[in-house]
Amino acid sequence: MYQQKISQLIEALNIQEIMVETDFNLPVNNRLLEGKGKDLLREGFSELQGSGPFPTLRSLKIPVKVGRNLLLYDDTKHFNRYRLCTLKTSVYQVFSFSWHAAYLRMCRTHERECLLSGLQDRVWQGPPMASNCFGTAEEAGDLSGNGSPGWKLNAYNDLQYDLISRLHGFRLLRIPAYENLMISGQLQRIDKLLLNPNADLLQSIGNWLVRKMA
Template sequence: MSNVVVRRIEIFLESEKLTYEAGLQPEKQWRLWKSDFRQQIEDTYNKLGGQAPDGLAEIEVPAYPIVFEGKAIVGNDELVYNRYAAVCLRAPFYSDIDGLNVEASLRYCRQFEVGCKKVGLIAGVWSNPISNMHFGEASDPGDFFGNGSSGWKMLAFQHLLRDMLARLDGYEVLHFSIYDQIMSGGKLLTVGELMKSPSGEHYASFVKYLRRRLGLPAVAAEKPV
């Protein structure tokens, strides 16, 4: 499922007439269970309260949102940041990912879970039959004193599987967050704020940031004099 961050990156790539693939489905998911990541996967599943280990290999790995020049590009919006995502981010796998600022992401999980609650309490996201099977019956929406959200746990776990499989597929995993900050007009603004400006100085700052992170050359206006 695409989100606003992914769509903005797609719009930029299209405006630059750059070729990319959207929603590419990972292949050969079974390789996760033959890889060195298996123990980390099982450990994280248990930390999330996993209850159906025999069905682990049946959990669907989400598509790569964007694949561009050997990079699996992920856009992280409000729904990504919560206490369960923090559990997954502490997997040793993420200590070796240059395209993700783990410490910043863990901070976002602490600071912005309220943003996740605004969009993540609906049926199917907070819980669903598959997530309940794996992580137990969810509590009432917004209640973290019981079992919490089985759906949020599943989503965070699936994101971990996706990133691991991207590595096995030979992609560099590159994360963009709605909460990352960029200097624009003499002040720090989040990517989410910058994306609201379809033109002007703030949009130019967003494009410059994208070009740098994607490894694209600076345009003439961006080059130092």
């Protein structure tokens, strides 16, 4: 389902005759993280109650790149208390992101949907690194105590993407599943619109994406 929606976003840009690079891989230059960058990552890791050395990504995997714009589509699993925690750290005071205020609101209001989609072991428990960094998971769905190490790792990695992309001189545009577009006089969620759009709808989505990148 995720890849289907990415494909529709790419098609919407193609209709606009926008030069798109797909599956862009950005190697992380660790020298750019020295000093303040590592302090910012350490803060986010600590706020999530991480233990041990804080990990850093080796590369960023970006589904859609347009010039210096990097586009990420965030499904329901990206909106919860842990992501809210990272969004309140100093990264977002040092750097400005156009979507930041909306993401704070969405994380506060859409955690229930995250619970519906994020209880599988691969998400709730996460990979081995999640428990190594954030401890043992509570029972799936139990956000008391240590909660979900998988969700925490996702939130920390989202923070890394935000910081690292900016340090490398890119503009990261996050497209949340909950963002609304005005279509035929009605507000409609982008995640629903991307399920089976016709040509006219793809044209509208493409126009919207171009405006976001302006």
